[in-house]
Amino acid sequence: MACINAKKTCWNCPAAKFKGNVDFTACGQSRNIEAENAQIMIECRRRPGLGHFEPTITFEDCPEWEEGDYGYMLKNMKVMILGIDGYLGWALALKLGKLGCKVSGVDNYWRRDCVAEKGSHTVVPIERMTDRLHAAREVHGIDINFRRIDVMDRDKLREFMDEVKPEAIVHYAECPSAPYSMVDAKHAIKVQENNVLGTLGVLFIMKDIAPEASLIKLGTMGEYGAPLTGRPLFEGIFPSDAALEWKGRKWSLGGELTPRDPVSFYHCSKVQDTFNVYEACKYWWLRSYDIMQGVIYGVHTDEIATDPRLKTRFDMDEWFGTVVNRFVAQAVLGMPLTIYGRGEQIRAFIALDDAMQCMVRLIFSPPEPGQYDVVNQVSGLFKVSDIAEAVARVGKEKFGLEIKIQRIENPRVESEKHPLEVVSKKLPNEFGFEQGVTLEKEVERMFEVLLQPEVKKRLEEKKHTIMPKTRWSGMKKESGTLEVYEPGSKEKEGFEGVLRRGA
Amino acid sequence: MEVTDKTFKQEVENYDWVVLVDFWGSWCPPCKTIEEVIARLEKEVDVKICSVNVNRNPITAKKYDIYGVPTLAIFRNGKEEERSVGSVTEGQILEMLERANK
Ligand SMILES: NC(=O)c1ccc[n+]([C@@H]2O[C@H](COP(=O)([O-])OP(=O)(O)OC[C@H]3O[C@@H](n4cnc5c(N)ncnc54)[C@H](O)[C@@H]3O)[C@@H](O)[C@H]2O)c1
Numbered sequence: 394m395a396c397i398n399a400k401k402t403c404w405n406c407p408a409a410k411f412k413g414n415v416d417f418t419a420c421g422q423s424r425n426i427e428a429e430n431a432q433i434m435i436e437c438r439r440r441p442g443l444g445h446f447e448p449t450i451t452f453e454d455c456p457e458w459e460e461g462d463y464g465y466m467l468k469n470m471k472v473m474i475l476g477i478d479g480y481l482g483w484a485l486a487l488k489l490g491k492l493g494c495k496v497s498g499v500d501n502y503w504r505r506d507c508v509a510e511k512g513s514h515t516v517v518p519i520e521r522m523t524d525r526l527h528a529a530r531e532v533h534g535i536d537i538n539f540r541r542i543d544v545m546d547r548d549k550l551r552e553f554m555d556e557v558k559p560e561a562i563v564h565y566a567e568c569p570s571a572p573y574s575m576v577d578a579k580h581a582i583k584v585q586e587n588n589v590l591g592t593l594g595v596l597f598i599m600k601d602i603a604p605e606a607s608l609i610k611l612g613t614m615g616e617y618g619a620p621l622t623g624r625p626l627f628e629g630i631f632p633s634d635a636a637l638e639w640k641g642r643k644w645s646l647g648g649e650l651t652p653r654d655p656v657s658f659y660h661c662s663k664v665q666d667t668f669n670v671y672e673a674c675k676y677w678w679l680r681s682y683d684i685m686q687g688v689i690y691g692v693h694t695d696e697i698a699t700d701p702r703l704k705t706r707f708d709m710d711e712w713f714g715t716v717v718n719r720f721v722a723q724a725v726l727g728m729p730l731t732i733y734g735r736g737e738q739i740r741a742f743i744a745l746d747d748a749m750q751c752m753v754r755l756i757f758s759p760p761e762p763g764q765y766d767v768v769n770q771v772s773g774l775f776k777v778s779d780i781a782e783a784v785a786r787v788g789k790e791k792f793g794l795e796i797k798i799q800r801i802e803n804p805r806v807e808s809e810k811h812p813l814e815v816v817s818k819k820l821p822n823e824f825g826f827e828q829g830v831t832l833e834k835e836v837e838r839m840f841e842v843l844l845q846p847e848v849k850k851r852l853e854e855k856k857h858t859i860m861p862k863t864r865w866s867g868m869k870k871e872s873g874t875l876e877v878y879e880p881g882s883k884e885k886e887g888f889e890g891v892l893r894r895g896a
Numbered sequence: 897m898e899v900t901d902k903t904f905k906q907e908v909e910n911y912d913w914v915v916l917v918d919f920w921g922s923w924c925p926p927c928k929t930i931e932e933v934i935a936r937l938e939k940e941v942d943v944k945i946c947s948v949n950v951n952r953n954p955i956t957a958k959k960y961d962i963y964g965v966p967t968l969a970i971f972r973n974g975k976e977e978e979r980s981v982g983s984v985t986e987g988q989i990l991e992m993l994e995r996a997n998k
Contacts, residue, residue: 404922404952433952448952633929636985647983648926674923762951763923 396453397825398464398758403448405759406467407560407605408457409435412445463750464825466492466757473559474498475544475595476566477537478505478522481611481689481748483705485563487696488749489756490535497538497557499550500566503587504706507573508713513858515706516722516851517692517842528702544591547598554602561756563609564595567662571615572804572863573712574659581658588662589669596673607759608681609752610670612663614741614771614815616685618654623812625893627651628819629667629685629767656807657865667767674765681764682755686748687741687771690717691835692842694746705745707842710858716777717742717832720784721839722852723859724796729877730785731860734803736778737887739813741771744830754824769817772828774890778883780832785880787836792844798880802872804861814891822896897938899946901955907946909974914996916989918947919957919967926983927966933986943993970996 403409412434434445439457452458452465459468472489476482477498490496500522508514520528522539529535538557542549544566567588568574574584592610599608617626627635633647650671653664666683673679697703708714709722720730743751751770760766775783781798788794803809820826842848862871899907899917908915918934920927931947938945950957950965960969960976969979970992978992 433954630925630929633926633933633983634985643985645926645983645985645988647929647985648924649983650925678923761922763921764928765923765925766928 396460396464397823399451399453401452401758403435403437403450404761406452406455407607407759408437408439408467409448410438410605411762412436461492463492463753463757467560469493469495470756471495471497471557471560472563472756473554473557473561474563474565476500476564477539478502479565479569480706480708481745482563482565483525484694484697484745484749485752486537487529487533487535487703488694488753490529490537491533491696492753495538496535497540497553497559499540499542499544499553501541501543503566503568504713507568507570508708508710511573511710511712511858513708513710513713513855514851515708516848516855517704517707518847518851519704519706520702524702528700532700532703533696544595545587547594550594551598551602554598559603559606561607561609561759562595562599562603563752563756564592565611566591567611568659570712571657571659572861574657574662575865576863577867584659585662585665588659589665592666593669596669596679599679600673600677604677604679605762607756608670608679609755610666610681610683612667612683612685613660614685614687614769615656615660616653616664616667617651618656619739619808619811619813620654621808621811623814625814625816626769627816628769629683656805671765674763678763680760680762681766682760683765683767684755685767685769687743688715688717689745689748690715690742690832691745691830691839693835693838694749709852710855711861711863716740717780717784717836718839719859720781721836721843724784724788724794725840725843725849726852726856726859727794728856728859729797729799730781732777732781732798732800733805733809733861733872734800735809736781736800737776737810738807739774739776739811739888739890741769741774741813741815741892742832743770743772744832744835746830746835747772747826747828750829751820751824751826754820754826758824766819768819769815770820771815771817771892772830773832774813774815774892775832776887776890782880783832784836787833788840789880791837792840796880797877799877800875801860802875804864804872806865810887812888814893816893818894818896821894897946899948901953904948904953904956908971911944911971912973913944915944915946915971916993916996917969917971918945919950919960919962919965919969920947921950921965923951924965930966930983933989937986937989941993943997968992972996
């Protein structure tokens with residue numbers, strides 16, 4: 394399993410620079426092969442001594458790729474993280490640094506500013522970037538090349554990319570919040586501008602500066618929505634045996650993008666990104682994994698746990714807190730856990746540590762030139778009410794907390810009862826991902842962190858940011874409570890999520 | 897089997913019965929999805945199947961005027977007899993093979 398990428402070749406390697414008569418537009422969009430005897434040759438940036446050769450060396454035969462815990466890993470791979478100061482970006486930077494990657498990153502503190510604008514703060518205190526970088530060097534011996542840059546500032550980003558010449562680019566630098574995008578026109582436009590135009594700029598810069606690097610782009614499972622028909626959510630692209638039937642005629646849908654049904658203006662920005670990245674791969678032979686990521690929960694990776702100065706952010710307010718994180722925060726505050734509406738919404742989730750494992754695996758198994766692929770990065774499907782039950786159970790059994798659950802008016806426009814079937818086969822089968830964390834385990838770790846007096850105090854200070862006041866309807870009114878109940882007192886009803894991970 | 901500019905003549909053009917050739921591109925999502933069907937058919941049906949990556953084998957792609965991928969073509973005694981451009985279902989591939997085997 395460790396050597397899942399052993400047979401990949403120079404085609405997948407970002408060090409391979411294509412030489413000679415390569416006209417990648419030869420097929421599909423347009424055709425014009427210049428030379429009659431076009432031979433595809435490459436030059437290896439890392440081993441220039443090899444001269445020009447055919448791109449057929451496998452990772453297992455190439456001395457630049459070494460066997461490690463995640464299959465073959467490119468020695469000192471240069472990975473640039475856009476949005477490195479964020480919840481996920483910081484955790485990934487440390488993980489990659491520990492693995493020997495040369496990590497660089499940019500951030501403009503958008504997230505810190507937006508949270509402050511909303512009068513909230515990360516409840517787990519985090520250091521200023523300079524102190525984070527210092528601690529990373531001191532604790533893990535990692536040197537991170539950080540630059541304060543707004544991704545929208547294309548000149549600065551281009552200059553930095555040219556200096557670093559990244560071999561993989563992880564793009565986290567977007568606003569991750571649905572409610573923030575629903576506050577009003579100003580917020581919706583700010584989110585879509587930042588996310589959609591920021592990404593479009595990144596694509597143009599990559600085309601000029603780093604066309605051989607893979608772009609690991611973050612999308613979300615919310616791009617698909619939750620179809621009431623229960624049709625499976627494939628990994629972005631229809632499988633070959635999917636077909637469209639109409640009036641007795643039949644066409645294959647294999648390889649076409651599956652329908653998207655985003656659930657907020659934030660999610661719309663991600664769908665637009667999907668198309669922009671897809672097109673860029675087609676026009677310019679960029680290569681990308683577009684990750685439909687489940688909702689993240691948790692506080693733990695081995696690297697951030699080693700020193701308090703290395704912690705990653707943790708938010709619980711109505712705009713930036715994700716549901717599991719919010720529930721644990723509410724439990725610590727002694728507040729009934731806030732379920733929106735019926736609470737039978739089923740969503741896809743993955744723990745922070747597992748998401749980081751997936752990212753590392755994707756980075757070390759790059760796509761081929763021109764390849765656009767989608768992965769559903771998910772480790773479990775849960776109903777919101779079941780998550781509340783699990784948090785209440787762990788809180789009571791391990792920490793002696795008495796926790797209630799409340800149903801409140803749903804601020805969102807979404808179906809509150811629906812089936813959900815998700816396909817997530819690529820990460821486990823093609824990239825070797827193995828789930829390491831259960832919901833209960835991570836919830837327990839979260840309680841441990843949030844019950845620390847300093848963190849609990851920061852929670853208390855921002856308690857008023859928990860109840861949702863941002864409604865999808867545009868109305869500004871705090872959600873009222875519909876019902877408060879004891880955990881374990883409800884009969885199971887409705888649908889169960891189905892996660893398809895098998896080959 | 898994977899064939900290249902170098903081996904296409906020997907494996908397809910000089911083969912004296914039916915060959916199904918899958919012209920595909922690494923950038924092309926429909927090609928990726930057909931890949932697994934082709935892999936399965938290679939084991940299940942009694943017809944020679946060859947795959948040509950058009951990006952890596954531009955000479956063959958040009959010679960046969962592959963204007964879109966995936967292109968599935970039936971060669972009989974080295975001559976192209978039928979082709980289908982764009983994604984197809986497994987059932988449609990099997991129909992092609994049935995016609996070819998008559
Ligand atoms: N956390 C989740 O549950 C989740 C789920 C699915 C997808 N995602 C996606 O993953 C990515 C990372 O999420 P996160 O939770 O770490 O969010 P985050 O807000 O903590 O991280 C994003 C980082 O990017 C930075 N950033 C934003 N715009 C920027 C710009 N124009 N220039 C430079 N830096 C900029 C922010 O300051 C922040 O540090 C986002 O794209 C998000 O949509 C997150």
